[in-house]
Amino acid sequence: MMATKTEAPHTGREVPQETRVLVVEDDAMIRQLLSMKLSKDGFQVFAAESGPEALRLAYKHHPAAIILDIMMPGMDGFEVCRRLREMTDAVIIFVTAKGRTEDVITGLQTGADDYLTKPYDYRELAARLVAALRRREADRPSPLLRAAGEFLWLADPARRLVFLDDGTTVQLTPREFAILQFLVRNQGQVMSPDAILAHVWGPEYIGDRHLVKQYIYRLRKKLEPDPSKPRNILTIPSAGYLFEASLGEKRPAG
Known part of the structure; x- marks a missing residue:
């Protein structure tokens, strides 16, 4: 049975209903606002405020994509990304204030699919997310x-x-x-x-x-x-x- 799709208003593209996205952000206001916008675009959103919570939710819910901050207390985003890559091939997009070239390179080398610096336009993040999900779906092999x-x-x-x-x-x-x-x-x-x-x-x-x-x-x-x-x-x-x-x-x- 084919999954029902809805059009994401910020991207103009259809996304499968209940596509799961995990938002990892320690700032409560940013986390809530981003979660709300993603929900309006048809995603099923889970949110974490720390690295350990993100790993727990990723293991429990198997998200298709993870939007990840870097500067978090305790376990930073780079380490979270490394550990996520041991358990999932979900799309991972860093969204962070760390915009140095060295940080971007480190983020991509740890396994992220994309890297976006704050401040950013939500429409760009949504477009990148949908494009990355589309590429990942096209890459999935047949069972045999x-x-x-x-x-x-x-x-x-x-x-x-x-x-x-x-x-x-x-x-x-x-x-x-x-x-x-x-x-x-x-x-x-x-x-x-x-x-x-x-x-x-x-x-x-x-x-x-x-x-x-x-x-x-x-x-x-x-x-x-x-x-x-x-x-x-x-x-x-x-x-x-x-x-x-x-x-x-x-x-x-x-």
């Missing part, structure tokens, strides 16, 4: 997806497991899994770094080719028998990356 050869993706996609032909089970991070899924769905086609960035991180990341290179390295290290001589996740010089569903046969040199 096969790439011939070494890779079998089975059953529970939320666990982001890859089963290799030697019986090994490999756990991937949300972004690693998203990149691998994108390459497999386009197997036999060369995908440019910018195409991968736009699909996995969003168009605002286009140009950061080092980020893609870093994740490709991590995937090869986890999945390839010999990461220095990859059989499946191939680099096409000056073009991008290609997934080849190798059955282990030896490819011609050159």
